Amino acid sequence: MDSQIGAELAICRRLVGARLRGQMQYRGSFIAQIAGNFGVNFVELIAILILFSHFGAIGGWDVGEVAFLYGLSCTSFGIAHLLGSGFSSFSTLIHQGTFDRVLVRPVGTLLQVLAAEMQIRRLGEALQGVLVLGAAIGFVGIEWTVGRLVYLPIVLASAVLLYVALFAIEATVCFWTTQATEVLNAFTYGGSDMAQYPLHIYDGWLRGLLLFVVPIGFVIYLPSLYLLDKPDPLGLPGFVPFLAPVAALAFAMAAAALWRLGVRHYRSTGS
Amino acid sequence: MITARGLSKSYWVARHRRGALGAMRSLVDRSGREVRAVRDISFDVAAGEIVGYVGPNGAGKSTTIKMLTGILVPTAGEATVAGYVPWNQRKSLASKIGVVFGQRTQLWWDLPLIESLELLRFVYRVPVDRFQANLTEMRSLLDLDPFLETPVRQLSLGQRMRGDLAAAVLHEPPLLYLDEPTIGLDVVAKARVREFLARINRERGVTILLTTHDLADVEHLCRRMIIIDRGRLLYDGSVEALRQRHGSHRTLVVDLEAGATIDGFVRDGVELVRADGPRRWLRFDREAVSAASLISSVVARAPVVDVAIEEPAIEDIIRGIYEGGLRAEPAVSE
Amino acid sequence: MRLYFEVARRSFQRHLTYRVATLAGLFTNAVFGIFFSSVYRAFYQDGERGVVADFTLPEILTFVWIGQSLLMLVYLWNWWEVADSIRTGDVVSDLMKPMDFQLYWLSRDLGRASCHWLTRFVPTFAMGALLFDLAWPGTISTWLAFFISVNLAILVSFGWRFLLNLSAFWLLDVRGINTIAVLVLNFFSGLLVPIAFFPGWLRTVAEWLPFRAIVMVPVEVFLGQRTPQSALLIQAFWVVALRLLGQVVLNAAVRKLVVQGG
Ligand SMILES: Nc1ncnc2c1ncn2[C@@H]1O[C@H](COP(=O)(O)OP(=O)(O)OP(=O)(O)O)[C@@H](O)[C@H]1O
Ligand SMILES: [Mg+2]
Numbered sequence: 001m002d003s004q005i006g007a008e009l010a011i012c013r014r015l016v017g018a019r020l021r022g023q024m025q026y027r028g029s030f031i032a033q034i035a036g037n038f039g040v041n042f043v044e045l046i047a048i049l050i051l052f053s054h055f056g057a058i059g060g061w062d063v064g065e066v067a068f069l070y071g072l073s074c075t076s077f078g079i080a081h082l083l084g085s086g087f088s089s090f091s092t093l094i095h096q097g098t099f100d101r102v103l104v105r106p107v108g109t110l111l112q113v114l115a116a117e118m119q120i121r122r123l124g125e126a127l128q129g130v131l132v133l134g135a136a137i138g139f140v141g142i143e144w145t146v147g148r149l150v151y152l153p154i155v156l157a158s159a160v161l162l163y164v165a166l167f168a169i170e171a172t173v174c175f176w177t178t179q180a181t182e183v184l185n186a187f188t189y190g191g192s193d194m195a196q197y198p199l200h201i202y203d204g205w206l207r208g209l210l211l212f213v214v215p216i217g218f219v220i221y222l223p224s225l226y227l228l229d230k231p232d233p234l235g236l237p238g239f240v241p242f243l244a245p246v247a248a249l250a251f252a253m254a255a256a257a258l259w260r261l262g263v264r265h266y267r268s269t270g271s
Numbered sequence: 272m273i274t275a276r277g278l279s280k281s282y283w284v285a286r287h288r289r290g291a292l293g294a295m296r297s298l299v300d301r302s303g304r305e306v307r308a309v310r311d312i313s314f315d316v317a318a319g320e321i322v323g324y325v326g327p328n329g330a331g332k333s334t335t336i337k338m339l340t341g342i343l344v345p346t347a348g349e350a351t352v353a354g355y356v357p358w359n360q361r362k363s364l365a366s367k368i369g370v371v372f373g374q375r376t377q378l379w380w381d382l383p384l385i386e387s388l389e390l391l392r393f394v395y396r397v398p399v400d401r402f403q404a405n406l407t408e409m410r411s412l413l414d415l416d417p418f419l420e421t422p423v424r425q426l427s428l429g430q431r432m433r434g435d436l437a438a439a440v441l442h443e444p445p446l447l448y449l450d451e452p453t454i455g456l457d458v459v460a461k462a463r464v465r466e467f468l469a470r471i472n473r474e475r476g477v478t479i480l481l482t483t484h485d486l487a488d489v490e491h492l493c494r495r496m497i498i499i500d501r502g503r504l505l506y507d508g509s510v511e512a513l514r515q516r517h518g519s520h521r522t523l524v525v526d527l528e529a530g531a532t533i534d535g536f537v538r539d540g541v542e543l544v545r546a547d548g549p550r551r552w553l554r555f556d557r558e559a560v561s562a563a564s565l566i567s568s569v570v571a572r573a574p575v576v577d578v579a580i581e582e583p584a585i586e587d588i589i590r591g592i593y594e595g596g597l598r599a600e601p602a603v604s605e
Numbered sequence: 606m607r608l609y610f611e612v613a614r615r616s617f618q619r620h621l622t623y624r625v626a627t628l629a630g631l632f633t634n635a636v637f638g639i640f641f642s643s644v645y646r647a648f649y650q651d652g653e654r655g656v657v658a659d660f661t662l663p664e665i666l667t668f669v670w671i672g673q674s675l676l677m678l679v680y681l682w683n684w685w686e687v688a689d690s691i692r693t694g695d696v697v698s699d700l701m702k703p704m705d706f707q708l709y710w711l712s713r714d715l716g717r718a719s720c721h722w723l724t725r726f727v728p729t730f731a732m733g734a735l736l737f738d739l740a741w742p743g744t745i746s747t748w749l750a751f752f753i754s755v756n757l758a759i760l761v762s763f764g765w766r767f768l769l770n771l772s773a774f775w776l777l778d779v780r781g782i783n784t785i786a787v788l789v790l791n792f793f794s795g796l797l798v799p800i801a802f803f804p805g806w807l808r809t810v811a812e813w814l815p816f817r818a819i820v821m822v823p824v825e826v827f828l829g830q831r832t833p834q835s836a837l838l839i840q841a842f843w844v845v846a847l848r849l850l851g852q853v854v855l856n857a858a859v860r861k862l863v864v865q866g867g
Contacts, residue, residue: 036784179625201647
């Protein structure tokens, strides 16, 4: 079983390599796009800074602490967006019936779709997130313990997994309708935007949604309470900041199950 | 190799309303209709066969093939292909089949053909030596060398189809599905594809299920043919039997001596269907009239220079079937 | 005229048929509206401030919901229909037809916008009004001025999008320019943060650009922060300027097409 997965990953790497060689042909536009994607996020950051210049704090969190959330969310979202490029362009695969050929190959469909596309320009998003995260860590002065040092990468990985799963769900819906991608944007982009602010500023129902339906709160906000040593205004049990990997895995498994259901609903195209 | 029992597939198609009011209504009301693309189709294909799967546009050919590859899950019915249930064991089946969709390439659009083929080697986990041997063979059989380094998007249709054929057989699948492999090809290219298919069937024993609108493909390649229309199976049997059974008419072509005429020639079961200069075409029912007696009665009436008898073209028979259906005939195989 | 009316009518009807997309879009607008509203509410609570840069909390929430309602109406992002027709070559047959090319696309866009008034603007604004305490204009004439201002915003936005699309005559790939356009629009239209919040020099930049006429100006009219006359002046100026600029660029593009064969 393990060697099976290893072999599939090797194939995946080859497919990605082929895609990248294709993209590198347009190097100029390529760098412009990385810069552009960097810029889009940068402008959002400026907007946040402008708001802080007027208000000073939000929900008791200062600009450095919010920047930490922002950096965490942007970094993981950017990496997930990069890895999950194949999911974000999945509707064209469905529209043109090209998913047919994915289905007649002896490699897992999820892996093939992931490998079908790798938009390096999205590196810009992740890069910007990393910079902000680094700056925020310097600014808030985290008290580094071994626990925190070990947990930060785990949190990042969990957040990446969660966002990739979210993109996968977005793609899965295309098996039923390709018109609804916008709803899913609300979950992906909306979710990652909401994760940039402390969860307790939202109304109860929205908080519930962000914790128990799309568990973004479990991978960004709650772990940050521990990493930044902030009190939990929601009064959740003390171990919840450490549930990030569990929440992400559970969500990813649900997404994979949904995907398998979707594949059986695939209807191809008329010709 | 293939067993299909009662395969059926229906698509749900949402209704489109015209005009602004209609559009408003469709916002709330999502009614539609069911298209029954394939209805209750059963057949078997034995290893080593080449079967032509024909039918008019929209008959359900592609839909059937997609179910047998595991791309679509049928609405009802069962099938096993190479021992697998396609839609449940898709991945295991995939290494056992090669697929060519004439309308759409399986290759990577922006990579040179050779790179696509090499990637497929990894996808299908073909050992290097087998791959090399196969590639060498395909290169000569399909004459790939002139465009091996060309990106697929720059290939002509005929070249691309040859590339797709090579891609479909590189992993040595015992079964090949071909959905319109000759679509849009010129005569030479078609002949080349047919020759290739005949050859891998003969030499490697590859089973082939092929759809086409060019019945010459069927005549050249298939001993057996399955005809479907509007999702239903109309005929499953040998091409020869079909010709015997439904092509009961043959045509006698006579060249008359200059100035001679047979106008007004009447005989039961014989019909003058065409006249061109001194040449006459007489269609006759082979059951009612023997060729010998017809010839002698024509010769008795007017001096004849030359005679020939034409067998019915399979294309004409099939057209008759598409147009009239096989009404009284039970759809059975021999 | 009849032609343009028919073009608009067809476009209107075509957009009405995107029903799932409409519902999906409304959902997205609602989500982002609620998100931004929650953020501003929390900011105002923390600062314990009644008025910031001339905005009270109800006013800023109104700004948020007008922004969400306008998004699709002014089609802020990703409208590349003209560029697509340039890329596929369909543009040639359109240019040969006896019609004003820019007016033709404007008609299509107005048909689309009329549809989005009904299917996007009204429902989104209504959701905002139901969920939050908004600031309402006191007089009918303000409502009227707002209505006119939004329609002018659509024209400004069209002029800008048309120009952007024409770049496809020169660029093979518009994705790069798209990214930059989104970035500039989001910020300088005042969609992310009201322009009044900007630091001085940035505000000056924003005031010299056409983008505030697309989002910020209608909001200011609605909130009574700007007189209808001043709004009309700004927006009309940009409508005319962009239309003329579009014509100049189009002529250059056609010349290039004729000379170089595309
Ligand atoms: N994805 C789909 N969604 C809805 N209807 C479909 C779909 N695919 C096929 N159909 C319908 O099912 C019927 C059979 O289509 P199919 O493609 O199997 O026909 P075909 O025999 O391959 O025809 P052709 O010779 O034109 O390729 C047609 O009526 C077609 O419109
Ligand atoms: Mg077909």
